[in-house]
Structure formats: C-alpha cells, structure tokens
Amino acid sequence: MNLALRDIRHNKSRFIQTCLGLGLLLGVVMSMGGIYRGLFTDATAILNSTAADLWVVQQDTSGPFAATSRIPEDIKFRIRAVPGVAQASALSFQNIQSERNGKPFRFFLVGYELGGMGGPPAIVAGRPIGQKHYEIVVDRAMKIALGEQLRLAGDDYTVVGLTAKMVSSAGDPVAYVTLADAQKIQFKDDNNAIRNSREKLADQLSRLPFLSAHQASQLTPQIAGIVGSTHIANTVVARLAPGADLALIQERINRWNHFRPLTGKDQERILTEGMIKKAKMQLGLFRAILLVISGVIISLIIYTMTLDKLRVIATLKLIGTRNRVIVGLILQQSLLMGLIAYAIGFTLIGLTHDKFPRRVDLVAIDLQLLFGIVILICIGASLVGIRKAMRVEPAEALGG
Amino acid sequence: MTMYAVQIARLTKIYGNGDNEVVALADATFDVVPGELVAILGPSGSGKTTLLTTIGLVTEPTRGRVVLDGELIADGGWPPGLDLKRVRREKLGFIFQSHNLIPFLTAVENVMIALENNGVGSKEARARSIEILKNLGLGHRLDHYPALLSGGESQRTAIARALANRPKVILADEPTAALDTENGKHVMALLKKLAVENNSAIMVVTHDQRMVEGFDRIFTFSDGRIVDEKRNHAG
Numbered sequence: 332m333n334l335a336l337r338d339i340r341h342n343k344s345r346f347i348q349t350c351l352g353l354g355l356l357l358g359v360v361m362s363m364g365g366i367y368r369g370l371f372t373d374a375t376a377i378l379n380s381t382a383a384d385l386w387v388v389q390q391d392t393s394g395p396f397a398a399t400s401r402i403p404e405d406i407k408f409r410i411r412a413v414p415g416v417a418q419a420s421a422l423s424f425q426n427i428q429s430e431r432n433g434k435p436f437r438f439f440l441v442g443y444e445l446g447g448m449g450g451p452p453a454i455v456a457g458r459p460i461g462q463k464h465y466e467i468v469v470d471r472a473m474k475i476a477l478g479e480q481l482r483l484a485g486d487d488y489t490v491v492g493l494t495a496k497m498v499s500s501a502g503d504p505v506a507y508v509t510l511a512d513a514q515k516i517q518f519k520d521d522n523n524a525i526r527n528s529r530e531k532l533a534d535q536l537s538r539l540p541f542l543s544a545h546q547a548s549q550l551t552p553q554i555a556g557i558v559g560s561t562h563i564a565n566t567v568v569a570r571l572a573p574g575a576d577l578a579l580i581q582e583r584i585n586r587w588n589h590f591r592p593l594t595g596k597d598q599e600r601i602l603t604e605g606m607i608k609k610a611k612m613q614l615g616l617f618r619a620i621l622l623v624i625s626g627v628i629i630s631l632i633i634y635t636m637t638l639d640k641l642r643v644i645a646t647l648k649l650i651g652t653r654n655r656v657i658v659g660l661i662l663q664q665s666l667l668m669g670l671i672a673y674a675i676g677f678t679l680i681g682l683t684h685d686k687f688p689r690r691v692d693l694v695a696i697d698l699q700l701l702f703g704i705v706i707l708i709c710i711g712a713s714l715v716g717i718r719k720a721m722r723v724e725p726a727e728a729l730g731g
Numbered sequence: 732m733t734m735y736a737v738q739i740a741r742l743t744k745i746y747g748n749g750d751n752e753v754v755a756l757a758d759a760t761f762d763v764v765p766g767e768l769v770a771i772l773g774p775s776g777s778g779k780t781t782l783l784t785t786i787g788l789v790t791e792p793t794r795g796r797v798v799l800d801g802e803l804i805a806d807g808g809w810p811p812g813l814d815l816k817r818v819r820r821e822k823l824g825f826i827f828q829s830h831n832l833i834p835f836l837t838a839v840e841n842v843m844i845a846l847e848n849n850g851v852g853s854k855e856a857r858a859r860s861i862e863i864l865k866n867l868g869l870g871h872r873l874d875h876y877p878a879l880l881s882g883g884e885s886q887r888t889a890i891a892r893a894l895a896n897r898p899k900v901i902l903a904d905e906p907t908a909a910l911d912t913e914n915g916k917h918v919m920a921l922l923k924k925l926a927v928e929n930n931s932a933i934m935v936v937t938h939d940q941r942m943v944e945g946f947d948r949i950f951t952f953s954d955g956r957i958v959d960e961k962r963n964h965a966g
Binding site: 332642643652 | 780784787789790816817819820821823825827828831833834835836840843844845847848849853856876892904
C-alpha cells in the first residue's frame with residue numbers, strides 16, 4: 332500500500348492547491364530562463380539571419396548594433412574585389428519610433444540590397460520586396476496586414492510581405508526596405524532643409540574672394556550633391572568563398588584606413604557580452620533567487636506536512652512499520668509535488684510563452700536542468716521532514 | 732511446561748537521577764498465559780502505562796526482565812541488536828485510548844497496514860482485513876475514513892488492526908476512555924471474546940473499575956507498585 336498516494340487522495344484539494352501554487356512559481360522560473368535565452372536569441376537574430384563572415388564598420392567603432400557606424404556604400408565594391416570574398420552587401424540599420432493608432436510604434440528598420448545579404452530570412456505571408464522603392468516587409472509582431480501602407484519620412488510604403496520572429500537586440504520587431512529607401516529615410520533631409528542648406532552654401536561660396544559670382548553659382552549644386560549624398564551604409568557584410576582564410580582577409584581589410592572588419596564571432600561577443608550582459612545577469616540572478624524561494628517553500632510545505640503527521644508517524648512506528656515506509660511516505664509526496672508542480676509550470680509556460688511581449692525561448696537543456704534542480708530541491712526538502720520523522724518516538728502515539 | 736505469553740520479573744523503570752529520581756515502576760513481577768485477559772488498574776501516575784510501554788518495547792526498563800512469547804526482550808535494558816520493530820510487528824498488538832487510526836486510510840486500509848508491515852501481500856492483506864472487520868461488525872464501514880466512523884466503530888477498527896497479525900500479546904491503553912459506558916462495555920466484551928478465540932494475552936490498562944468485569948486477573952497499581960492482584964476463576 333502506498334501511503335503517500337493514500338494521504339494525497341485523502342487531502343486532494345490541499346495537495347492540488349499546493350501543487351498549483353508551486354507550479355505557478357516554477358512557471359515563472361521557466362519563463363525567466365526562457366526570457367534569459369530569448370535575450371540572446373533576440374540579440375543575435377539579425378546577426379544569424381545575415382550569416383555574414385565579416386562585418387566591415389567604421390574605424391574605431393563597434394558598430395553597427397552597439398555603436399554608430401557610417402561608411403560609404405561603395406566600399407562594398409572594394410571588399411568584393413578582395414580575393415576569397417564571395418559576396419558583399421551594404422546594410423543600413425535604424426530605430427524608428429512613430430505613432431500608429433494613437434500609440435507609440437517602434438521598430439527596427441533594415442535596408443538591404445535586393446538579391447544581396449541581410450534581407451528577411453523567411454517570408455511567412457505575401458512576397459519579398461520586388462521593386463526598388465516603396466515596398467516593405469514587416470515582422471508579424473508589428474501587426475500590420477499585407478497591403479497596408481506605412482508612412483516613413485514623408486513617403487508611403489506598402490506592406491508586401493510578413494516575416495516572423497525577427498527582432499532587434501532591443502526586442503523591437505524588424506522591418507525591411509531596400510537599401511536605397513533606407514538611406515533616403517535615414518540620411519535625406521526634407522525639402523526645406525535642402526533649400527536652406529543650398530542657400531547657406533551659395534552664400535558661403537559667394538563670399539570667397541577667389542571665386543567669381545558665376546563660379547560660385549556653378550559650384551553650389553555640385554558641392555551640395557556631394558555633401559548631401561545618401562550613399563552611406565552602416566556596415567558592409569561579406570561572405571567568404573569556401574576555403575578562404577578569414578583571418579587573412581580580416582587582416583587585409585584592417586590595413587585599409589577608416590574601416591574595421593569584425594568577424595561574426597566578434598559581433599556576437601559585442602552583442603551578448605556588451606549589450607545584453609547586464610540584463611542577462613539580472614535575469615540569471617532573479618532566476619536563482621526564485622529557485623531558492625521555491626526550495627524554501629517546498630521545504631516548508633514538506634516540513635509542515637510532516638508536522639501534521641507526527642502522531643500518525645508515531646503510530647506507524649509503534650505498530651512496527653519499517654522506516655523505509657515512513658521515509659517513502661515523505662519522500663514520495665515531496666517528489667510527486669515537485670513533479671506535478673513542474674508539469675503545471677511547464678504546461679502553463681508552454682501555452683503562454685508566445686504571448687509574452689519579448690521572446691521566451693524554452694530550451695530543452697534548460698528545462699531538463701530545472702527538472703533536475705526541482706528533483707534535488709524535493710529530495711533536500713524531504714530530508715528535513717524525514718529527519719523530523721525519524722526523531723519521533725513511538726511513545727508519542729500513546730496517551731489522549 | 733507452561734508457555735507464557737508474557738513473563739516479567741522485578742521490572743523497574745526509574746526516570747531521572749539523584750534528587751530528581753522518579754520511580755515509575757518498581758519490581759513488577761507476574762506472568763500472563765495465552766488467552767488470559769488482564770486488567771491493570773490504578774490512578775494516574777501509578778505506573779500502569781509505564782508497565783504497558785515497557786512490555787510494548789516503547790520504554791526501556793531500568794532493571795528487570797521481560798520475556799515475550801519465549802523471547803527475551805529486556806534484561807536490565809534492551810538486549811543489544813534486538814529489533815524492536817520486528818518484535819512489535821510480530822508479537823504485539825496495540826490498542827489506544829484515542830484509537831490512533833491513520834486518518835488518510837480507510838477502515839480496511841488501517842487493518843491492511845498492520846498485515847503489510849509483516850510482509851503479507853496487498854491482495855491477501857485486503858481479504859484478511861475485510862474478514863476481520865466483518866467479524867467485528869464493520870462490514871458496512873470498510874471504505875470509510877476514520878473521521879466518518881463513530882467512536883465505537885473506530886475502536887473496533889483499532890482492535891481489528893491490533894488483531895490482524897494474531898499477536899501473542901495485545902496491549903490496550905485506556906481503550907474505553909473515549910467511549911460512552913455502553914460502547915465501553917461492548918469493547919471490553921469484545922476483547923474478552925477475542926482473547927479466548929485468538930489465544931492472545933490481552934493486557935488492558937484502565938482506571939475505570941466498571942469496565943473490568945469478567946477479566947481473568949486484575950492488578951491494581953499505586954506509586955509504581957502492584958498493591959493488589961485478584962483472580963477471577965469464574966472468568
């Protein structure tokens with residue numbers, strides 16, 4: 332006869348309520364683990380989907396994600412010419428915050444070259460961008476339907492495709508436009524600013540004593556064209572040919588003035604060790620605290636349950652019940668409580684993790700590790716109860 | 732040669748030492764034969780429960796000998812290596828003042844646990860428990876939890892548990908204290924009947940003289956000593 336199951340059967344509602352409470356707590360622990368993992372996945376989502384071997388950025392910066400980086404777009408041609416480089420594309424990144432339906436609306440805009448690297452990794456609805464201007468692919472999380480229009484920097488962009496689970500390191504959903512459009516959105520001034528800037532330039536040129544008025548008026552549009560160029564990118568990414576020596580190519584580009592070639596690993600380190608390190612530590616610590624709290628709560632529950640049964644245990648001892656049966660009663664209840672609570676937590680988080688505002692990545696190894704920890708906590712907690720039970724004297728069963 | 736269920740000689744239990752010494756039981760000496768129904772009477776603190784717990788291997792004696800069903804279980808103290816739980820399982824049955832049924836087990840499971848403690852398989856234990864309970868008039872209460880049983884029914888279930896392994900000695904501590912007079916007398920009559928039927932020695936501690944009618948022997952304790960012993964030859 333299994334005494335643990337009999338006791339649970341008799342006190343079903345109390346046991347279920349306890350398991351439910353613990354299950355919710357374990358669900359929170361699981362979600363913390365998922366958010367912890369999600370931070371990493373989010374931070375590296377664009378990095379991984381781009382799958383570049385090299386990220387060439389502005390010298391002395393750790394761009395394009397962790398710091399601002401501006402480089403001329405045409406450097407891509409020079410990079411393509413390096414032996415061993417199979418593909419190179421310019422990319423533009425920018426955070427955009429506007430209002431939509433009266434609410435703040437944030438997203439991360441990626442500009443990429445059609446047919447180049449760094450575009451949307453998968454289209455879950457609609458189609459990829461097919462023309463050079465005014466088409467946009469958005470992440471499903473932005474909740475914009477296909478065919479809808481999005482106004483950016485004075486132009487309307489039509490949503491032609493949806494992608495999924497693409498977010499920036501800050502957790503904002505990602506949208507994609509062509510590089511030319513992204514450059515226009517990011518770098519091009521509005522008409523008034525252009526007019527002001529040209530007039531200012533013309534005025535400055537006309538004051539130069541070695542230029543005639545005619546020369547100054549001829550030079551103004553030429554210079555304005557140069558300084559107002561939007562052919563700027565935040566990075567140029569490159570993919571190497573099979574067998575190419577990454578270190579060698581990196582070293583070669585590193586010798587060029589004004590550029591810094593970072594490997595995919597370098598970018599990953601910058602993103603995970605720099606940008607999200609504190610958030611990860613915070614979550615990790617919070618998770619550890621929650622586990623300790625769970626352990627303390629389980630211990631207290633098991634101890635209280637044992638205290639409730641001291642007379643029963645004394646009676647069992649008096650009628651000759653072996654210690655292993657009494658140990659089994661406490662240990663099995665503790666383990667069963669842990670197992671059921673874990674199952675409740677797992678089910679709960681399994682059903683809700685998609686509804687969290689940020690990615691919750693439930694990784695098998697994390698869940699298995701947590702399962703092991705819960706089992707250890709239950710065993711540890713039951714030891715407290717078992718110690719108490721073993722000290723109970725059969726004589727305590729006697730008397731009124 | 733007479734085979735005794737219980738033999739005690741100069742059994743003594745002293746708590747504390749020096750000025751704090753309390754003699755709870757002093758030089759108790761008697762034998763009980765199988766099937767004999769023995770009452771231990773006396774006021775509170777007279778040593779009757781100490782006697783019971785000493786025979787029941789719950790309290791270790793300070794001096795004296797106890798032999799249960801031919802096995803020496805105390806000689807001054809408990810013999811080294813004596814498996815107290817085994818002796819309690821195999822040779823003793825306990826009945827308590829407040830029944831001490833396991834609250835999360837049904838009546839039949841409360842009896843089964845005693846049998847399973849002795850290695851009886853679950854199926855057989857259930858069948859035997861049902862039979863015992865039916866014999867005690869509890870056939871309609873088999874799957875009831877103790878909380879749903881009356882005081883008399885609870886005590887009969889406790890008796891069934893004590894009897895389950897057919898022990899040589901049944902020790903009952905104030906078994907009628909929580910019952911009304913009628914139920915108390917019914918329980919005592921039942922014990923008397925079972926002592927004969929099972930050939931078990933039954934030792935009942937009580938402070939209620941009205942309950943010991945028909946007992947084979949009645950010991951009266953005072954200040955830890957046997958001050959009176961009566962035999963009921965008609966019993």
